[in-house]
Amino acid sequence: MDLKYKIDTGNIPQHVAIIMDGNGRWAKQQGEDRIFGHYEGVNSVREIVEACGELGVKYLTLYAFSTENWNRPKEEVDALMELLVSTISMETPNLNKKGVKLHAIGDITSLPQSCQNELQESINITANNTTVNLILALSYSSKWEIINAVKQIATQVQNGTIKTTDINANLIDNYLTTSNFPDPALMIRTSGEHRISNFLLWQLAYAEFYFTDTLWPDFRKNDFYKAILSYQNRERRFGKTSDQINNN
Ligand code: FPP
Helix, strand or coil, X not given: CCCHHHXXXXXXXXXXXXXXXXXXXXXXXXXXXXXXXXXXHHHXXXXXXHHHHHHXXXXXXXXXXXXXXXXXXXXXXXXXXXXHHHHHHHHHHHHHHCCEEEEXXXXXXXXXXHHHHHHHHHHHHCCCCCCEEEEEEEEXXXXXXXXXXXXXXXHHHHCXXXXXXXXXXXXXXXXXXXXXXXXXXXXXXXXXXXXXXXXXXXXXXXXXEEECCCCHHHCCHHHHHHHHHHHHCCCCCCCCCHHHHXXX
16 A cells, blocks of 8 residues: 555655665575675665655665675675665766755765765765755764764864863764754664664664664665654654643
8 A cells, every 4th residue: 555645744854864774684585695685775775765855855864884884795895885886877867857965974085986986976966956865874883973073073172273161962063974964853774673783873862763674675665654654653752741742
């Protein structure tokens, strides 16, 4: 059943973050190599980006490659990097047509030069689009990001540009790679794992979490609608009481 019509268009999360997990297991189930799962995962990415455009989700962050993923077998890392380059190159015209603006967060300089070039080109081509902001987390980990922010803030305090008493949540936000984006309202993880794996630890402070057993290559529009519907059935209290929320 198409669940799209059940969605309350007045309560769409502005920012959805996704841990796309289960590509390897999906491939194994098909008797294929893990890389096959990553290739199929690209089809899910395409559908979910499209669904965001249709529903009005303004920001979509995808955890495409973590700092820890560098520890995978070299053939898998190389294949993932090649897949990134070919996908970005092939999909850019489609992203552009749909009004998607591409961003990348993470230690981008650690990616192969071909990948950095392809990313930069797509970021430039899509720079004026406004329908959906697609943020790829690449060679990203939240602890890496927080360490960088702390180092920069410490340097500013040391040279007197800011005072220790100026340090607050807003200031820290400004030193994170996500400084231009609102915090995610909904975080989805596929494949039955219930972890956040070093993903947006600071930014997910008040996000709603949605876990599904569906493996990423099987996660398509209707699964995304299910996640949005689950989000819409939650009461977001931000530390307040239910009465306070309902009386406002
Ligand atoms: C996790 O599944 C998935 C990844 C580490 C890579 C995600 C990459 C893609 C979906 C393709 C490229 C994406 C873009 C945005 C171009 P896993 O390998 O950990 O699966 P497993 O837990 O079953 O082993």
